[in-house]
Amino acid sequence: MKDRKPRNYLDLPLGLRAPEEINVVVEIPEKSRNKYEYDKALDIFRLDRVLHSAIHYPGDYGFAPQTLALDDDPLDVLVLTIEPTFPGCLVAARPIGLLEMFDQGKEDDKVLAVPVGEPAFDEIHNFTQIFPHLLKKVSHFFESYKLLEGKQTRVVGWHDAASARRVIAESHQRFLERAEESPGA
Template sequence: MIPNFKAHPWHGIPVGDEAPNVVNVFVEIVPSDTIKYEIDKQSGYLKVDRPQQFSNIIPALYGFIPRTYCHDEVLKLALESGAENVSTGDLDPLDICVLSSHNIHSGGMLMEALPIGGFKMIDKGEADDKIVAVMKGDHAFGHFRDITELPQAEVKRLMHYFLTYKNLPDEPAKCTIHEVYGAEHAKKVIQASQKDYANKFGG
């Protein structure tokens, strides 16, 4: 009898046959979470990163795209866009937040999403892009194809979270958003992170 093994969410699951137009997403945290979870890179299990501080709760599903990595190719895109004070990718899988009208209660799951844009975030000298996507087939968000089609309030909610989620109230901002970009550039970031993954891990 051959034992069944759980695939590692980062290394054992494909990006998706239709990437970068449709990508697989491993969801780590959901809007109702008061704890920030993240993948344990060694085991592939979710682990507690830290309690969420104050009222800065993620306004969308949040996780990463499997078999991606943010290093030299992602850095190159940041520099080409004019970002300053950045010297490397963040050496993690590519982050993605997924808009959905559905009340999903917990992370640790896979879903398909359509990238519609993103934020070129710089965090302590690291290019830490945040891809914005919509859940495939979602009846309220699934028809959006570019971040410019979203209500500005939705974009600002996401930006505010990423600019403040690491900060205490009396601290200066630790992160900056160099630009908000649309679907075309988001797909370039995904492809760059796939190249970085191949260069780091092969395949």
């Protein structure tokens, strides 16, 4: 897989220093209520829906390419930012934690990360270094963002950067194994 050109955003490299630093493809910018999703078949970002609640994404939200989470989607990543980016932006990010959660009864963990090269986050290496209230806002967002849609989510809690890196490595391995099983898919 390393010698060929990426076919789409999902196929971009995970990162040269993964899992310590990873690439993140932003789907939804911070402060947006619009839920954009990458459509692999069309190779575009499309509006999936507008959040039904009067809340917005607390960071740039997207996925780590060349990963496959337990929900059979790319691994979700929330990047804390100073300024929002845009759908399709590739961000080099440092994982600092993992939010363990369930969506509709299925495991749907979120990696929490900070942008590499952003001086405001240079000294942040674990979620415990983030203001506790900001972590509460992130947890609250994921607990409540689907309530008015009649869908249930459940946040279990935060885990450290090492846990995030482990989940990233496992999801990357899962992606590689799936790619071997179905080359060209």
